[in-house]
Amino acid sequence: MRHISINQKITIMRQDNQLLVITHLSQLITLITGFGSLILPLILWLTQKDKVYQMDEHGKNIVNFQLSLIVYCLLCIPLILFFGLGILGFIILGIISVIFPIINAIKASRGENPTYPLSLNFIS
Template sequence: MENQPPTSPLSPAPSSLSESDARLWAMLAHLSALPGSFFLIGSVLAPLIIWQIQKDKSAFVDYHGKEALNFQITIALATAVSLLLMFVLIGFVLIWVVGIVWLIFTIIAGIKANNGECYRYPITIRFIK
């Protein structure tokens, strides 16, 4: 049961999605942030929409949707801090670091979700539990 998301008394109803569909939606919850990054809040909005639509259909998608959303919110905050720090020049370097970390961790999470594994983003503030 290593690849199953953590269970709790408040876990959603049993999965109404097939395993392959659940893995697909979980992967999309992570990777939808990539094209969404071209819009102001798209990288947060796309995972939020996928999570809200699919969370009741699969505990696996619920887990990955929360992870994706928490990470994207954390990255949005880190980007805002980087933009503010551009006034003292360190932000110009920091924004690149945040961008590279965002891209790498988002791709890793999408691959792990597609493989049916649970992935917990490092350096993420857990706003949604």
């Protein structure tokens, strides 16, 4: 029989698919406010990663995706001068930034792991 001392911390994680869905959909706040697609999911991830089962994995994927979008947008700026490819890049990034949070929110509601395309691995 194993005894647990009073000083040991016991962490019990709960399954909360609704919060995972909200975290994915929080990336769409930019459509309303013009900013916050990185900040809001980052706050949700940092405050809930030790409390909600799979929040750490989902949060890392979201933050990596948002940071990747920022890098790709910065790369599109000089490409505007190169036959307007940057404008096409901005349009594609805009579509991807709306579609994949919705797809991954649906996956999170089913308990599946999220996948974001072209996501660089900043946080592992």
